[in-house]
Amino acid sequence: MAGEDADLSSLTLQVGEPHEMWKQEMERQQSQVDVLQVKFMEVKACMQGSEEDAKKELEVLWRRVKTTATLLTYLKSKARVMAVPDLAHTSCGIKELEGVGLVDKNGTPLSGWSRNVDLSSFGPDEEACVSLRQQQGSYDEQDEAYIGELLKSVQMVSDVMEGLVKRVVIAESETAS
Numbered sequence: 001m002a003g004e005d006a007d008l009s010s011l012t013l014q015v016g017e018p019h020e021m022w023k024q025e026m027e028r029q030q031s032q033v034d035v036l037q038v039k040f041m042e043v044k045a046c047m048q049g050s051e052e053d054a055k056k057e058l059e060v061l062w063r064r065v066k067t068t069a070t071l072l073t074y075l076k077s078k079a080r081v082m083a084v085p086d087l088a089h090t091s092c093g094i095k096e097l098e099g100v101g102l103v104d105k106n107g108t109p110l111s112g113w114s115r116n117v118d119l120s121s122f123g124p125d126e127e128a129c130v131s132l133r134q135q136q137g138s139y140d141e142q143d144e145a146y147i148g149e150l151l152k153s154v155q156m157v158s159d160v161m162e163g164l165v166k167r168v169v170i171a172e173s174e175t176a177s
Contacts, residue, residue, distance in 0.1 A: 060143065067150065071154045074154065075154060075158070078091070082161050082164075091165075093105020093106075094165070113166050
């Protein structure tokens with residue numbers, strides 16, 4: 001019996017060693033799984049943050065596209081108006097005053113009109129900014145700067161069109177004289 005007990009304890013020891021090794025290996029693997037799960041959660045959180053940032057950026061770009069489209073539509077309709085002489089005069093504020101002749105929206109008579117357009121005085125029109133803000137939603141500082149530059153360009157094109165109308169009126173009056 002002593003021999004059988006020795007064989008049994010030897011066998012138990014041999015079976016227990018792989019079991020202990022297997023248990024240690026499982027614990028080591030579990031700690032690696034835990035580390036990987038933590039890293040996975042970090043990556044997932046980062047991706048969600050990136051998705052939110054991308055959505056916000058896309059919203060900003062979409063607002064800018066809509067604003068630009070609105071302003072281009074305005075310029076297109078302004079150009080169509082400028083193509084019709086009577087409408088162009090009205091749009092530019094040009095009218096005929098008795099005893100004075102043609103005057104512009106500032107009351108300057110035809111003889112005082114410049115053939116050049118002063119491009120130094122362009123700044124975004126506050127009314128236009130407010131109107132666009134109401135139409136398109138809220139803007140951040142970058143949008144304000146972008147919209148300001150865009151409005152400045154649109155105003156410049158509009159003023160150049162009005163300047164061209166005035167030049168045509170001047171040329172027509174010189175030809176008629």
